[in-house]
Amino acid sequence: MNPAINIKNVRKTLNSREILKDISFTVEKGDIFGYLGPNGAGKTTTIRILLGLFQANSGSVEILGQDINMSQTRKKIGFVLDADGLYDNMTALENLVFYAHIYEMSGTEEIIKKLTSIAGLENRISDRVSTYSKGMRQRLALARAMIHNPDILILDEPTSGVDPSGQIEIRQLLINIAQNEKKTIFLSSHNLDEVQRICNRIALIDRGEIKLYGELEELRRGMGGGTVLIRTAHNIPESLHYELRNIVSFGLKEKKGLDLIFSPSEGTGVSDIISFLASHGIKIEEAIKKEASLEEMYASILKEVET
């Protein structure tokens, strides 16, 4: 079975600057794929290649096993670009009807009704887009992206510039779309919290290279199990503190009052640390294992790149 998106060894140079340096990744059907990276990393260029707006200098890009430059392939993709692309002086309904006709859809009434209801715009459908808030515009752009019932949605920072409540609405809308409409979603973002909440797979791009790619859960596990917080019943003696610091595999990072924060290396479990403390007569009040957050992973990868 063909993956939803398959990018292989893609290179792209613009004005003699190499924007994408041999990037490869796959997005499987049904994925909510988070495409992360700092500004200028190559996210938008990748999206433009996926949408056929740019041609790769080398490598191949396939959407559901087909070349992106075929008109039939483009009909399988819905998109929201960094600018929403809506006609300001037209109503939401007119914008949706226009794109439905572009995709040669017939019997659009029902689908428009359904999409405006999903996007929560049914009461404002006859208003001009110029009267919409940024959040409403983005929700309308999402409805427009789905007007032709595409298999894949490619979204370039859909919550950028939207206020926090608008961001929550859009995030919820994306989760609903993925779950209820069974779409593959390719989401470019630099909002780590957003990606962490809704994506199951991610790729991290920096300076045109993919630095991290895979299932979010696997990546978290692979980052050394995150941090462990152990709260002791009483203060540990200085000698034990010294001893703990010298056990490299425990990775003691910090001692804050009764709290000890560890970043254990691979193969070292929470139980190992607890056993060690118990063997020294230390009573444990609480032990919390915190998995590596996307933010920590992101920061650590980018730090590695810089060094």
Added chain:
Amino acid sequence: MSSISLIINTGIKNNLRSKITLIIYIIVLLICASAMVISISFLLIKPELGNKQPDKLMLERYLGVILHSTSLITIGIYFNSVAFQSLTREKSRGIIASLLATPLTAKDVWLGKSLVIFIPALIFGETFTFIVLIILNCIYFIPRTGFLINPWIALSSFLAAPLIYFCLSLMTHLIGLTGKPASAGAIVNIFLPVIVTLSINLAMHNILDVNSWPFTVANLGIAAIIFIITIPLLRRLTNENIVLSG
């Protein structure tokens, strides 16, 4: 409905709903065209009609200059006030990039956007020119000489002048899409006064007879030259150039 006609319908609707743009267009049009029509009428037509035997050829020439210039001015001002402002807005709003990511081609978008400006300009321009023709005939000519219109000036004003702007629309939209809309706007801003001043001056100094077939052919020639210049520029019409220029 074909994709180009979809772009045209939507684009025209979107542009014409901008009331401020339309008001500016009408005000500038009335000032420029009326000034030209009134000054030629009062300074040249009225004195000629005051003669015992008005020179019909001369009257036809004055009418020809008025009609041809009115046609050029009315269409040209629409281009100046609407075209490149709308193209700039559509590029910055991501409308052009969004259209290119659909099954539409760069050529569809280019032709569509050129016609979005040309069609209303043609309708406004030719309607205004026709009204001027009727008013001048009613006020001045019908009572003295009968209805006045030379077939060559009719062709130059109602066919060749719009054709010049159609070709200019194709060229400037190509430049505006693949480069900066302001550069395309500058071309129209220079073209309009130059061609209007040139045709009025040449006609008034008896160098060029606006009521002759060579004048019509010259107009068609200008349109052809603009079109020929446009052809090599078509190589730049790619999705990438359009998106990067935004």
